[in-house]
Amino acid sequence: MKQIVNIIFSTQFFYSILRISTPIMFASMGALITSRAGVINIGLEGIMLFAALSGVIFSAVTGSAWMGFLGAVATGVLIAILMSYVALILKSHITLTGIAINMFASGSTVFILYLVTGDKGISSSLASKVMPTVALPLIGKIPVVGEILSGHNILTYLSFLAVLFTYILLNKTVIGLRIRAVGENEQAALSVGAKPVKYQFIAMLISGVLAGMGGAYMSMGYVSWFSRDMVAGRGFIALAAQQLGQGTTLGTMCATFVFGMADALANNLQALQMPSEFVQSIPYLTTIIGLVVFSIAKQRKELKRIRENNQKAV
């Protein structure tokens, strides 16, 4: 027990939360934007996987980490366009499309990896690059806080910008207003000339960009190689985080950190010879408990709001 406490109250632990949360953060912002537009993007997992592989390949071919990053993002966008075309224009079911993308990604990334490297498991034979880490100027000097916040991969900082971007997009811009309108009452949006398909397409594209960044981080930051199915459910965890966040940017961010923390805890506990079955279930247990707690809290809040309104009316 003492050991656990020691782990939790160490700077490394908090540092690792940020590190581990990064890919989920990108994906959960993507999940948030699409869900506000009324489409559930199950395919985030697959998009990240494709992006992770293409980041490795592009950076190895060009010799530049940044080109690899751009390649990953472009791949993310491409897959998102493919998904949107099939689901929004050809009207196949969005969930089924997402599942298809995930299965396709899982298989074809291994195939491509084999074509490129001759290996079916890992890309270590490729001289792929890693995105740089950044030592924050002033903040890095502060004890404890600096140790936690500074020295992360540049994409970790970018993921914070992604949160800010999402918040502004959804709450302050015209496109965001229309995305929300489309997601909540498609007919209403249509009747004032905001084409639902258009705004759902935009939302899907943005989620493609974000998931692409998340994928790039997986293979060019979190680790420095691509391995089969390396995204390992982070796309789905992102969807859960979005649910937990009740559709708000801040809530989704917090939920993502909760998952990040559960994951970090699991990593550390494994080192302490806890039964691995238990440790590995921690993130998912957190999901379920989180969902319950959050929906109770939301119900309370809603009731309070109704009551206040009633009082105002009286």
Added chain:
Amino acid sequence: MYSRYMGLSDIDSPMLNRRSDKEIAMAETILSMENITKIYPNGFIANKNVNFELRKGEIHALAGENGAGKSTLMKVLFGEEQCEEGKIFFKGKEVKIDNPLCAIKMGIGMVHQHFMLVPSMTVAENMVLGLEPEKAGFLNKEEAVKRTIEVSEKYGLEIDPHAKVKDLSVGLKQRVEILKALLRGADVLILDEPTAVLTPQETVEIFEELKRLRELGHTVVFISHKLNEIKEICDRITIMRDGRTIDVKMVEEVSEQEISRLMIGRDVQLKTDKTPAKPGQTFLSVKNLSYTDAAGQQILKDINMTVRKGEILGIAGIEGNGQNELSELVTGMRKLRTGQIRIGGEDISRKSVREIRELGVSHISQDRMTYGVVSDAGVADNIIADRYYRKEFKKGILLNKKKICEKTDQLILEYSVKCDNREQPVRMLSGGNMQKVVVAREFSSDPKLVIANQPTRGIDVGAAELVHRKLLELRDREAAILLISADLTEIIHLSDSIIVLHGGAIAAYFEDVKQMDPVELGEYMLGIKKMTREQIGGAVHEQ
């Protein structure tokens, strides 16, 4: 009509009264639709060579039976549906209206019966949706609020721009819809059954709003099945029947009786003859019933009443005074916590909805889209939804198709439901025909207790008369009937006794409707008066 009962008639200032014939006759034609033919993809011809003309500054009624093609014609005008043949002229020029945006740009606005609003957004955000004021892609919220205030002041329609739409009452939501159309510069405003969901006060208010719009030179199309409303505010009326225009008249020159004859093609009795009731034993008894909703608001307060076999007990009251909760408690759709409800002597507090229905209860919910029909299912499936599990509709473990078809066809005929065939999805029916499907199902199960909540909402006079007749027939076959309606005429006409609900409590009980003064009824409804405990106690009849 309501205004008379509620002493609100003095707001009719002479200046706002109907335009004179001369004025209308001289006014220019602002819009005309010529020889419109609309065929739905399934081959149904909803409009056949329809002609429709609007003059500037009039309130024009569009009337017709359920399924006559009124909504369809207006959807064509608003660009939501494309017509196969015909021309539309607007302000002197021939126009093509391919989509709603096109119509909005020209100055045609439509308020749909189902609101086109985004509930979680504010009024201002809803108002500007689609033409948002922006600065480099950012929404300019102050400007949105400013524009909302401007248009609301211009037309004298008060609204709080910061309120969330989901917190608004139905009447206010409708006001937002009207303002939304006006903000977009609508000269012609189409209102599809705007009063169907409004309380009497809200109806009075919207009439004032429409009159003001008329004064400002706007043209309004008003669709309604309530002929008294048409008589009250409309200048001219176009009557449709079976997808054709039958006649156009000055409203002043036709009586309600004539309008309904033109609509239906034969004389209808607007009032069903009624014999005195012969009440039998108590069938429904409600004792000390109180109900508090999830938000902790007390909706019903200590209700004591009984409904006897062979009588119709009417519940009068302005909507939202606990009527819906009462009907949902009696039918088991809400959980009973305080008090007791007995049906045929049995306590229902632990019974499921189906078990309660098995006691012989049938229920017409006021919300037909949610609790009345399965809109994607066919007419036949909707009809047997409450009885598919019974022996007579089964063959072993399978459904007896033949039996189901027979029953459905018979009911379609009996209630004159307009549909292509019994398999047609209910969502393709017109609003009134959906209601008929519900009524047909609920009345044909040989009920012992009927909870009829707004049974004639959205249905035409002919069909309403049919429903009234059926209700009386059921009563005379010894069924106990609880009738809830916002339509005072309906309540007064059909009920044998009346209870008035106000603020969730019984405010008055009239044993004999014939000896009741409608003005007094209105006073109880508004809470101006309240009867004593002893007088109200009459609502309970021991066995």
